[in-house]
Amino acid sequence: MSDTHESIPLRVLIVDDEQPARERLQRLIAELGHYELIGQAENATTALELCQQLQPDVVLLDVRMPGMTGIEVAQHLNLLDEPPAVIFTTAYEEYAVDAFEAEAIGYLLKPIRKEKLERALQHAVRLSTHRLQQLSNHQAQNTARTHLCVKRGEALRLIPMKEVRYFVAEQKYITIHHTHGTDLIDESLKDLSVEFADSFIRIHRNSLVAENNIASIERDPEGQYKIYLRESTESLSVSRRHSAAVLKRLRGVHEE
Amino acid sequence: MRTPINNSPVARHFHLPDFCTAGSTLAVVLIVELVALLLTVARQPLQINFWVDLSGNSLFMLWQGLISSAVLCRCRAWLTQRPVTQAYMLTLALIVSIALLVSECIYQVGQSTTIGLLEDLFPSQHFMFLLRTGSIAFIVSSLALRYFHVTAEWRSSVELEAQARIRALQARIRPHFLFNSMNTIASLTRSDPARAEEAVEDLADLFRANLSEARSWISLKEELEIARIYQRIESLRLGDRLKVEWKIHDIPLRALVPSLLVQPLLENAVYHGIEPLSEGGSITVSGSFDGQLIELSVTNPLPDKATLLLHTGHGIALDNIRQRLQLAWPGQATVELQQSIGTYKVIMRFPYQDQHV
Numbered sequence: 001m002s003d004t005h006e007s008i009p010l011r012v013l014i015v016d017d018e019q020p021a022r023e024r025l026q027r028l029i030a031e032l033g034h035y036e037l038i039g040q041a042e043n044a045t046t047a048l049e050l051c052q053q054l055q056p057d058v059v060l061l062d063v064r065m066p067g068m069t070g071i072e073v074a075q076h077l078n079l080l081d082e083p084p085a086v087i088f089t090t091a092y093e094e095y096a097v098d099a100f101e102a103e104a105i106g107y108l109l110k111p112i113r114k115e116k117l118e119r120a121l122q123h124a125v126r127l128s129t130h131r132l133q134q135l136s137n138h139q140a141q142n143t144a145r146t147h148l149c150v151k152r153g154e155a156l157r158l159i160p161m162k163e164v165r166y167f168v169a170e171q172k173y174i175t176i177h178h179t180h181g182t183d184l185i186d187e188s189l190k191d192l193s194v195e196f197a198d199s200f201i202r203i204h205r206n207s208l209v210a211e212n213n214i215a216s217i218e219r220d221p222e223g224q225y226k227i228y229l230r231e232s233t234e235s236l237s238v239s240r241r242h243s244a245a246v247l248k249r250l251r252g253v254h255e256e
Numbered sequence: 257m258r259t260p261i262n263n264s265p266v267a268r269h270f271h272l273p274d275f276c277t278a279g280s281t282l283a284v285v286l287i288v289e290l291v292a293l294l295l296t297v298a299r300q301p302l303q304i305n306f307w308v309d310l311s312g313n314s315l316f317m318l319w320q321g322l323i324s325s326a327v328l329c330r331c332r333a334w335l336t337q338r339p340v341t342q343a344y345m346l347t348l349a350l351i352v353s354i355a356l357l358v359s360e361c362i363y364q365v366g367q368s369t370t371i372g373l374l375e376d377l378f379p380s381q382h383f384m385f386l387l388r389t390g391s392i393a394f395i396v397s398s399l400a401l402r403y404f405h406v407t408a409e410w411r412s413s414v415e416l417e418a419q420a421r422i423r424a425l426q427a428r429i430r431p432h433f434l435f436n437s438m439n440t441i442a443s444l445t446r447s448d449p450a451r452a453e454e455a456v457e458d459l460a461d462l463f464r465a466n467l468s469e470a471r472s473w474i475s476l477k478e479e480l481e482i483a484r485i486y487q488r489i490e491s492l493r494l495g496d497r498l499k500v501e502w503k504i505h506d507i508p509l510r511a512l513v514p515s516l517l518v519q520p521l522l523e524n525a526v527y528h529g530i531e532p533l534s535e536g537g538s539i540t541v542s543g544s545f546d547g548q549l550i551e552l553s554v555t556n557p558l559p560d561k562a563t564l565l566l567h568t569g570h571g572i573a574l575d576n577i578r579q580r581l582q583l584a585w586p587g588q589a590t591v592e593l594q595q596s597i598g599t600y601k602v603i604m605r606f607p608y609q610d611q612h613v
Binding site for chain 1: 494
């Protein structure tokens with residue numbers, strides 16, 4: 001233990017949906033002494049807000065939470081200019097992470113032992129996006145994110161995937177068209193189309209549309225297919241290369 | 257939109273041993289010899305030429321037995337594809353016809369034989385002879401088939417029970433639940449020792465119920481008590497997020513049931529229905545009784561993203577309950593799943609029974 005801990009204590013945020021679990025972590029941190037607990041969040045959204053406001057050094061993040069998993073929260077946190085270090089907490093190893101990996105990424109099993117918590121806090125490091133992606137792949141279920149996180153100035157905003165209508169790839173960024181407007185994200189359309197393959201259809205080299213947002217598909221006199229969106233007059237063109245696959249998938253939906 | 261997903265019927269099976277094996281052939285020979293002995297001994301009065309009689313009978317019946325085995329060996333695949341009752345009828349018919357055919361041959365040989373010494377061995381009355389062999393073949397093979405059926409049923413029920421027991425131990429308490437409860441207790445130990453103590457007692461009761469014999473019977477009252485204990489433990493952890501409505505005033509609490517029917521369903525409901533909702537939700541346990549059948553159901557909210565997971569997750573506990581209900585009331589108990597938008601419901605129906613059989 002170095003002197004730095006005593007001079008500038010690490011600032012810790014607890015995220016867990018269960019009150020007894022939060023209370024226990026709070027007590028353990030108090031007993032350890034050289035850490036400052038700066039806040040507690042009981043769900044993912046609050047966690048992201050508090051992280052922006054309070055800028056903790058370390059976040060103790062429960063993996064299984066309603067709405068959004070801890071792993072997804074960590075993915076969003078990584079968009080911050082200075083993301084906090086993350087230590088995952090969970091009651092049961094459902095993510096098939098072996099012991100070595102667990103050490104490397106900071107993965108604590110509940111009920112958490114004080115010594116293990118201390119060691120994890122001392123070695124807490126920021127997770128790389130790559131690592132998080134690996135971890136996300138370990139998840140047996142729901143690998144697709146439930147929200148997209150966008151930056152507006154310094155602030156992070158969460159956009160529920162349910163509200164996303166379509167993506168259009170611009171030169172460098174992707175524009176998300178959602179029910180409350182548009183936002184830019186720095187991701188690739190290819191990755192998005194893989195991640196959300198269940199609910200989104202690629203209709204063009206540069207666009208990806210939410211399947212349940214499609215009102216109709218029509219063919220214009222030149223033989224070009226166009227997709228009309230629900231509750232809107234907008235239309236998007238379907239490229240020749242994608243038209244067969246789009247038609248097949250939409251037909252499949254209606255026949256079910 | 258209601259989709260009844262499963263209504264477990266009791267499958268009755270056609271149990272015919274594989275007569276192509278040496279073991280079965282030996283069994284056939286033994287049965288035939290025993291029957292031959294029985295017939296010879298039963299003859300009044302016991303003649304001096306007992307051994308000659310016995311060998312005659314044996315020879316005659318071995319022909320029938322072994323030809324039947326050979327034919328059944330070839331027809332087995334075809335027979336097992338037929339409906340159960342039909343398969344048994346066909347098997348009987350095959351055996352009886354073979355017996356008649358063999359008898360007919362013997363009779364014809366007897367008619368054409370001229371050696372005086374052997375004449376006593378052959379039957380003289382044509383019709384009576386066929387009737388006698390036919391009915392003996394019918395009675396003996398019915399008994400044998402019944403024996404095979406009962407043994408096979410018994411064996412598969414023993415197997416089912418063993419499987420149910422193993423699965424019960426593996427699957428009943430979710431490790432998740434155990435560790436979360438331990439964590440809750442660890443937290444309460446300091447902040448609220450009295451409640452921590454209560455939680456430990458509750459957890460102990462729950463595990464005692466879980467570790468008891470897979471086939472033990474308890475009253476519905478005790479069964480519901482176990483479910484309530486489970487609810488108490490989960491409430492410590494989930495707080496206001498977990499609400500359980502009990503609508504069970506109409507069911508006879510002294511009814512006997514295999515233990516742990518309700519708690520695993522409640523556990524599923526919490527895991528899949530309540531935990532994924534940040535604002536929580538309400539589970540309904542309701543029961544009704546029509547004088548014969550008791551119906552118990554557990555309804556939980558269904559978060560949309562959990563739709564796909566339900567079948568895998570619910571599967572183990574449900575299979576287990578279904579199997580145990582089957583063992584308890586073969587053919588009379590059902591488990592049904594109903595899934596509609598936003599809710600998921602498991603319904604169990606079983607006969608009312610208030611004393612051990």
